Amino acid sequence: MELDFTELYSLYYKRLFVISYSITRDRFHAEDVVQETFIKALNKAGTIEEQGKMGAWLSVIAARTAIDFIRREKRKKAVPFEHDLLELMGKETKQNVEQEVETGLLFEEINEAIGTLPYEQQELLMLKFTKGLKEEEIANVLQLNPNTVKTKIYRARKKLKLLVFETKIA
Incomplete structure (x- = not known):
């Protein structure tokens, strides 16, 4: 299959940038991740079978590349990034310290609870909420029916x- 990377770049740049930025929380790092994503896609262009899955395929590559980037940066700096975790939860950093601590604890509880779910449910929640994919895109990535994905996410x-509520009550 012949791919026009100029067209792909113009079609998917913004989407990949948003995914990358949501993970890296840095404009310049997100741009680097998007560039690296397109390089990886160019190298693996022969593996894509359906043109309709291109957006989901590129989104997964961008998300994984951004996560790898964060892991590399974390190893380099060895600085805790609770601040980034709070931002990922959509909380403003203008909150008082008590609210930030509570939010951090809630985030930890949610992550622990996610870790106890079956692998398939963990994967679905990560694709949906961490990577920001829509149900239809998740269905394409996992090769499932979109209605099945909606039901499983629910x-x-x-x-x-x-x-989460059981741990709060206990």
């Missing part, structure tokens, strides 16, 4: 909610 969220 069940995973319901189970996660129960797990």
Whole structure:
């Protein structure tokens, strides 16, 4: 299959930048991740079978590349990045310290609860909320029916909610 990378770049740059920025929280790092994503895609262009899955395929590459980038940076700096975790949760950093601590603890509880879910549910929640993929894109990545993905995400969220509230009550 012949791919026009100029067209792909113009079609998917913004989407990949948003995914990369949501993970790296730095404009310049996000741009680097997007460039690296397109380089990887160019090198693996022969592996894509359906043109319709291109967006989801590139999104997964961008997310994984951004996560790898963060891991490399974390190893280099060895600085805790709770601040970034709070931002990922959508909280403003203008909160008082008590609210930031509570938010951090809640985030830890949620992560622990996610870790207790079956692998398939963990994967679905990570694709949905961490990587920001839509149900249809997740269905393409996992080769599932979109309605099945919606149902499984609903069940995973319901189970996660129960797990988080059980730890609060106990």
